[in-house]
Amino acid sequence: MSDNINLDKNASSPNIKVGIIGYGFSGKNIHSRLIAATPGLEIKKVCDQHASLQDDYPFTLVDNVEAVFSDPEIELVVIATPNITHFPLAKAALLAGKNVVVDKPFTVTVAEAEELAALAITQQRILCPFQNRRYDNNFLTVRKLLQEKALGEVRYFESNYTMFQPSVNAGWREKNTQGSGVWFDLGAHLIDQMVQLFGEPQQSFVTFDTQREGASSPDFFHGTFVYPSLRVVLHGTLLSAWEPPRFRINGTEGSFVKYGQDPQEEALVAGTQPGSPGWGYDEQPGKLHRREGDQVIETTYQGVSGNYPAFYLQLRDALRGEGEPPVKVEQALATMRIIENTPRL
CATH class of the missing domain: 3.30.360.10 (Dihydrodipicolinate Reductase; domain 2)
Incomplete structure (x- = not known):
């Protein structure tokens, strides 16, 4: 983990489209602002039934998770919703072929965490717990x-x-x-x-x-x-x-x-x-x-x-096949x- 902030690496590569599910405190103030500041990542859709984007960022606001999961351009889905919803939403995102970031705690049970870890391997997708x-x-x-x-x-x-x-x-x-x-x-x-x-x-x-x-x-x-x-x-x-x-x-x-x-x-x-x-x-x-x-x-x-910017910088590189994700699923299993x-x- 580098202590230096480098926001320019691979900035010329095509942007990775991101969908955020949940635009409460964490989705709005943490994830969206870190992602927006990361060259190579681009937020395409935000899903929240109660949010108002106002003039924050040029996102498309949707109220149905399927609008995120079914979008072929979205490669990464960020789950920033109440803890009890982490497992079903992350599972659905993986089954839709998306890479996934899940806010902490990863899940609410060890069994859920183990199922997601196995599914990520089957789907050959990155599943990354968020530990800012x-x-x-x-x-x-x-x-x-x-x-x-x-x-x-x-x-x-x-x-x-x-x-x-x-x-x-x-x-x-x-x-x-x-x-x-x-x-x-x-x-x-x-x-x-x-x-x-x-x-x-x-x-x-x-x-x-x-x-x-x-x-x-x-x-x-x-x-x-x-x-x-x-x-x-x-x-x-x-x-x-x-x-x-x-x-x-x-x-x-x-x-x-x-x-x-x-x-x-x-x-x-x-x-x-x-x-x-x-x-x-x-x-x-x-x-x-x-x-x-x-x-x-x-x-x-x-x-x-x-x-904090290092998390999404390292994840961006991992999505491009350049290095490991910033947080490994095995580490989340230990915490759970x-x-x-x-x-x-």
Whole structure:
């Protein structure tokens, strides 16, 4: 995964036509804006029964998924709909001969994920889970830090994704339905990042809670994941007015603390052009702590800029037969196994 943003590679090749299903928050603010900024990708149709495109982009708006699946020019379909619909829509898209991107979580059960993976092989199509937070500046910084072994051998790794949303949202993410709640929403990101760094754990345990008045799906989780010489803690909540460290890591030669959320989603919502100057810049460098004698020495560790555009750039190249997709189906299966099979305490 490159940390540099290159929007020009193969820009002269024919455009790959894209259809987006779902034009809510993710479809409108994340997928459509990243795709529109990627040379070689062109959005042809957007399917949503409730959306109004206004003057956003020159898409054709349709209200029937068949208008996307039956269009012979569309090579790539992006599924950005409620979690419970990911499986049937992705299956239909694959059966229609399309390559498919599926928003996280990939599906709501392991069985669904395995069926899609097998179908993609049969159809000889790319099936790519969307894990944009692999490209967060804070995660890229931590990955670089661990690759450099700046902390020696890591023994404790803590990852927090917290928000302060004391009022329950009326949207589908907070309904009492399969695949709703923060474990599937925030947890899917943190689990994917953990597996990228350390692989699948030997044991895992998670506690859920519903802490806000009127909430009907879990809005809190706290999980512990056991590796041979490492303990990982993943924590997510919608009821934290205080922001804990995004990452806290202890190793045999020092510790690292990193505050601050990645700014790319906020920039996309604001309409900032992906890849523009300063894109994804980390304004809150992490702090390294090492003991020298009887003193603890603190130094600044400058972060890596975030790189959401890299996802669709790499996918474009994979669709042209040049390299691998940015997220492999096998990796999504690992994440789904942890989401579904982690014992609840």
